[in-house]
Amino acid sequence: MRNLRRQGVVALGLAGLLVGTAACGGDSGTNDDGASGGDEGGGDTLVFGASADPVSLDPAYVSDGESLRAARQIYETLVTTEAGGTDIVEGLATEWEADEAGTAWTFTLRDGVTFHDGTEFNAEAVCFNFDRWYNFEGVQQSPSVSYYWQTVFTGFANNEDPEQGESLYASCEATDETTAVINLTAPSASFLPGLALAAFSIASPTALEEFGADEVTGTGEEPRFDGAYGLEEAVGTGPYTLESFEPGNRLVMTAYEDYWGDAPAIETIIFRPIADGPARRQALEAGEIQGYDLVDPADYEALEGAGYQLLSRPAFNVGYVGINTAKPPLDNPQIRQAIAHALNREALVQAQYPEGSEVATQFMPPELFGYADDVTDYPYDLEKAKSLIAESGVANPTIEFWYPTGVSRPYMPNPEANFQAFQADLEAAGFTVTPQSAPWNPDYLDAVNTGGAGLYLLGWTGDFGDPDNFIGTFFRTDQPSWGTIPQEIQDQLEAGRTETDEAARTALYEDVNRAIMEQLPGVPYVHTSPRLVFAENVEGYEPSPVSIEEFARVSFSD
């Protein structure tokens, strides 16, 4: 009996400790953490649940969403996109103009802008940044380190890899304090939208030098960032300055007092890394964070029911059934058309994709200019499919249909389910389908990219707001995955890349989209739009298709 009593004392003691700790910290915990904004009226801190830490706060070295999200608050680019769209608008530059040849771009810069370290933003600072990127060497030229520079500008001053293409960038001249001229080696229409990427943020030259931004060592095998820049220091002109960055814990940014634009309504923004989706949701419900990105579609209803705001980010991706037009019987246009008519895309999108997803009619999302409303569409029609097969002269067409395993992409949350639905559709139309599956990477992508797959499931998420980043990437050059792409389409896309007149470009891309859907090198079937969630009292967050989203415009309602 005595033992039992002692046991009871231990248990009571432990319980007491738990409750004691809970009560003790109650104040600084949920309340403080939680509705700090709402409770204190006006609100001075917003905690946002990130899915990971930024890799680096030097945007020149990153391509992941979380790093770019952070960079957007601390830095600014010469041009940016209109809130919620892809149209290019003023950033640090207020005007810009290309010369007739389309190779010399003159940027008029905003006056009275200072970096967070107090140094002045001017044309020299702009040229310093461009020259820095252009002169990247060694490890800095690794595709993982300077991904976006290579996407938009291709090469460097001295290419380490002889196979790397010539740089699009030639030079930069600071003709006066507020005028920078950027010279290109060839006209490029995707140059300007490319500049809106956070990767081309203008950083303080003084800070870049002082804190060793270019101290990248290690071997090509493992790039290592030795300088303090990007981890402890990050100096831009943006509405928020870096207060502290503790990877694994949080990134803290505070409003920049001397910001040239409207002062941010919220004094402190904290990004808290919570990788686990359900854990993010619980943190929101507990009031520890006031918003997070990439909400699990299964949570939409419950969150909305509980009074949270769900914001939809306009679609900027495409999921498609790729067709290798070099592989019989897929080389036969009627067979391709039969496939397109056989696939019940509406049913699949409705059954497998979250609310807000759209059925695709072409290889780029409707938000982009150059999207054509009148492309040949191939409505679901089994009879038509059957008669097309009959007309094609191919008896008992057999198709190898590839799908990836062990992967989930925004445009393809469950590849196997998509495959099964499409397989049933094709078989109903009279095709014999041979299923082929492989792990996403490297086997599946290898098979597709080397032209080994006939019919396959794939997709793409855009990097920046230009049609060339979608259909140009797909069809401008020969790629084995598509088989043969007619030369006219390739030529038109090349012309689109160098055309600098916006109206002409739009018309050109609309034409190409029509031609592509006529040729039918694949059947695009979905654009999805991911969602963010915010607490009820958060206002002003504007989701952007290219994820150019600024917390400076966010405030708390009373």
Added chain:
Amino acid sequence: MLRFAARRVLLLVPILIGLSILVFLFVRALPGGPETALLGENATPERVAQVRELYGLDRPVYEQYLSYVQSVLSLDFGTSITTRQPVVEEIARRFPGTVELTVTAMLIAVAVGIPLGFVAARRYGSWVDNLSTAGSLLGIAIPVFALGYLLKYVFALKLGWFPTQGREDSLMFRNEHPTGFYVLDGIVTGNPEAAVDALRHLILPALALATIPLAFITRITRASVLEVAGEDYVRTAEAKGMTRPVITRRHILRNAMLPIVTVVGLQTGLLLSGAVLTETVFAFDGIGRFLAQAVFARDFPVIQAGILFLAVIFVLVNLLVDLSYGLLDPRVRTR
């Protein structure tokens, strides 16, 4: 005793070599490669080939292994692909968190498990015994992550007693962390609020993490006490008229401790190396979560170093358990 210890330490060598080969092969057997981590979905075949070359993945496997061993011996575990910082530093920075969590969980497991197992044994067949048996089974059976979400639901969302995630309140970003052990940091920097906050962040993950060791410790204590209580020397002591507390303390508990110490040691090793799920569910910045993220991101250098590190920790804890055997029971050393 010294020879016993030396033999045990020497045995580590083949174990570690075997481990390094296993870890190396395991990592290479994972689907995908670093190119997935680096290039993402927008990878072109040329870029993938370029990255494979950069990472030496196109060289023969034995060459890759030799260069791996070479770098391990010089304590160079490379640079994390995702964080781009030296792996050794990344692991060192997160280890205190994992230790803090493990220690808290083991304190809970020991403080509850040993008394509970003891009472269950002494009141064999009673409701306490039945309840502890059922509870232990449940503790072993319930998945840790499910329990984690449940604990958060009740204690964080409904009652609001504890936070749902992290090691520290988001707003306490001015706290200093000289040691990396946050509770301790709060104390040494004279910031009691920070210490309490860190403790509050520890409780729920530690409770979730404690369930399995708690169940094992309860079971083994019960079994061990039952066995010892039936020994002749206990009966003799009773016959001599010794009081029950004395019998319990001197004869039962001490002799029952050996298997309990073993379980506590092994479970500590397991927790240090196995808090992957708990740390992930609670967004607790420790080794487990770091490793889990590395696996998803195919961060090869981290996976390789992390697994090796945890395996070495486990082996070392095992060694300590072995050595403590020798201390507790002289018969073990002479054998």
